[in-house]
Amino acid sequence: MPAMLTDVFRGHPIHLPHSHHQPDFTSLRELPDSYSWTPKDDILFAAAAAPSPPTAVDETIPFIDLDHPDAANQIGHACRTWGAFQIANHGVPLRLLQDIEFLTGSLFGLPVQRKLKAARSETGVSGYGVARIASFFNKQMWSEGFTITGSPLNDFRKLWPQLHLNYCDIVEEYEERMKKLASKLMWLALSSLGVSEEDVQWASLNSDSNWAQAALQLNHYPVCPQPDRAMGLAAHTDSTLLTILYQNNTAGLQVFRDDLGWVTVPPVPGSLVVNVGDLFHILSNGLFKSVLHRARVNQTRARLSVAFLWGPQSDIKISPVPKLVSPVDTPLYRSVTWTEYLQTKATHFNKALSMIRNHKEE
Ligand SMILES: O=C(O)CCC(=O)C(=O)O
Ligand SMILES: [Fe+2]
Numbered sequence: 001m002p003a004m005l006t007d008v009f010r011g012h013p014i015h016l017p018h019s020h021h022q023p024d025f026t027s028l029r030e031l032p033d034s035y036s037w038t039p040k041d042d043i044l045f046a047a048a049a050a051p052s053p054p055t056a057v058d059e060t061i062p063f064i065d066l067d068h069p070d071a072a073n074q075i076g077h078a079c080r081t082w083g084a085f086q087i088a089n090h091g092v093p094l095r096l097l098q099d100i101e102f103l104t105g106s107l108f109g110l111p112v113q114r115k116l117k118a119a120r121s122e123t124g125v126s127g128y129g130v131a132r133i134a135s136f137f138n139k140q141m142w143s144e145g146f147t148i149t150g151s152p153l154n155d156f157r158k159l160w161p162q163l164h165l166n167y168c169d170i171v172e173e174y175e176e177r178m179k180k181l182a183s184k185l186m187w188l189a190l191s192s193l194g195v196s197e198e199d200v201q202w203a204s205l206n207s208d209s210n211w212a213q214a215a216l217q218l219n220h221y222p223v224c225p226q227p228d229r230a231m232g233l234a235a236h237t238d239s240t241l242l243t244i245l246y247q248n249n250t251a252g253l254q255v256f257r258d259d260l261g262w263v264t265v266p267p268v269p270g271s272l273v274v275n276v277g278d279l280f281h282i283l284s285n286g287l288f289k290s291v292l293h294r295a296r297v298n299q300t301r302a303r304l305s306v307a308f309l310w311g312p313q314s315d316i317k318i319s320p321v322p323k324l325v326s327p328v329d330t331p332l333y334r335s336v337t338w339t340e341y342l343q344t345k346a347t348h349f350n351k352a353l354s355m356i357r358n359h360k361e362e
Contacts, residue, residue: 025142025222034140036229041139044235044256044292060263061085061255063271066188075185076192079284083276083291084255086268087185092177094270099170101248104304106167107146108220110159118146118155125149125215133236136349142230142297148216175214178308182242183212185274190321193287199323200283202316212241214310221252221295221303232295232303239338239345239352240277240311241318247273250303256292278353279311279341285320286332290353314339330358 039045062078064071067089078085107115120127128146148155152171156164187197187205197204202211221232232252247253247267254262265273281290297303312318319335333356336344345352 025144025224029225031224031226031229035142036226037139037231038229041137042231042234044294045231059260061265061273063088063268065089066091072188072192075188079189079192079276079280079288081289082255082257083281083289084265084273084293086265086271086273088268088271090181090272092181092272096170096174096177097246097270100174100246100306101304103167103170104146104218104220104306105248107159107218108144108304114159115144115146117158120147126152127155131219131233133234133349137234139231141233142224142227143219143221143232143295145220146218148218171216174306175216175308178244178310179212179214181272182214182244182308182310185244186242186280189276189280189288190284193284193321193324195321195323199321202312211313211316212310213313214308217307217309219295219303219305219307221297221305223302224297224299227297227299230297232297235292235294236350237290237292237353238275238277238307238309239279239342240275240309241279241283242310243275243277244308244310245273245275246306248304250298250301252295252297252303253305254294254296256294262294277309277311278345279318279338281353282318282333282336282356283321285324287324292350311338332358334358 037045061082061084062074063086064074064078065088068074075085115128118127120129126147126149128144131141131143131145132147134141148171151168153164153168156167160167183203183205186203190196190200197206219233224230235256245253247265249267249269251264251266253265253273255265256262275291275293276288278290280288295303295305314337317335317337318341320331320333322331325331333353336356341352341356344355348355
């Protein structure tokens with residue numbers, strides 16, 4: 001019996017000293033020092049201060065129509081160059097996107113004391129709290145989050161004594177749709193590399209689709225008095241195969257490119273952002289980039305996002321597809337399960353990929 005995602009995370013708790021001391025963001029007129037970031041708090045923070053190269057002004061991640069006959073190649077190209085893209089015609093009803101946005105807004109709009117009733121426990125994963133990556137930084141992030149793994153029923157009952165069943169239905173439907181979409185996107189991307197279902201049998205579309213599991217991460221970035229010095233969510237890559245992100249109509253997500261620096265991903269109503277995660281980078285033998293990204297905040301508008309974090313069950317070993325490894329080379333990475341990878345990430349954070357590389361760069 002494969003472990004559930006909850007168990008996967010529970011085995012590797014990250015201690016969050018601040019999780020029970022979430023400030024009431026709305027009452028702060030000035031950024032407290034503990035929320036004021038400088039380059040020494042995050043080496044990548046400095047990259048934000050550099051003016052973007054003039055050629056890069058309009059450049060951002062590709063926008064792909066899934067109904068386009070060439071969608072697979074466009075996705076493949078986006079995964080190789082950016083590690084991220086936005087999609088239209090993804091088949092997820094607009095009504096459902098509006099519902100999940102409403103749910104997210106309603107959750108974070110609850111009084112702090114109510115939200116804390118569903119606070120993530122010391123060793124747990126699900127529930128209300130600060131970003132999971134908070135323990136890797138000295139400064140605090142200008143955001144609050146809510147993680148859902150498995151059924152949200154118990155937590156939702158504490159948050160909304162009356163309406164929790166309706167909200168559970170929304171989450172269930174959203175996750176169902178996202179699962180199908182994620183698998184479709186993964187196969188479109190793999191097919192662009194000439195990889196077929198025979199090459200990755202555990203993920204075959206014909207196998208029962210229970211090989212995958214997911215978590216839902218709801219994020220809220222409140223209005224911030226001094227956004228230039230604050231950080232909504234610090235730079236990280238996702239530990240997933242793929243992440244599908246819904247963002248409301250407030251900009252904030254940025255992706256990093258060595259040649260362009262930080263690039264904003266503009267919200268496009270009704271569309272979804274797709275990130276390549278570390279496990280897909282490994283599976284593709286490094287051909288697909290796992291995208292470094294972060295969230296900035298702003299002074300006038302609150303921002304909401306919903307990340308569907310998708311990966312394999314814990315008994316599945318992810319290793320580079322043999323077809324993508326040249327016969328004279330060793331695979332770039334050794335094989336890992338999602339559990340093992342999360343363990344490495346919990347210890348080494350943004351250096352986790354280099355820890356499982358087979359040969360180190362010269
Ligand atoms: O809020 C966003 O745009 C990014 C969220 C994110 O990266 C995450 O939850 O992992
Ligand atoms: Fe992320």
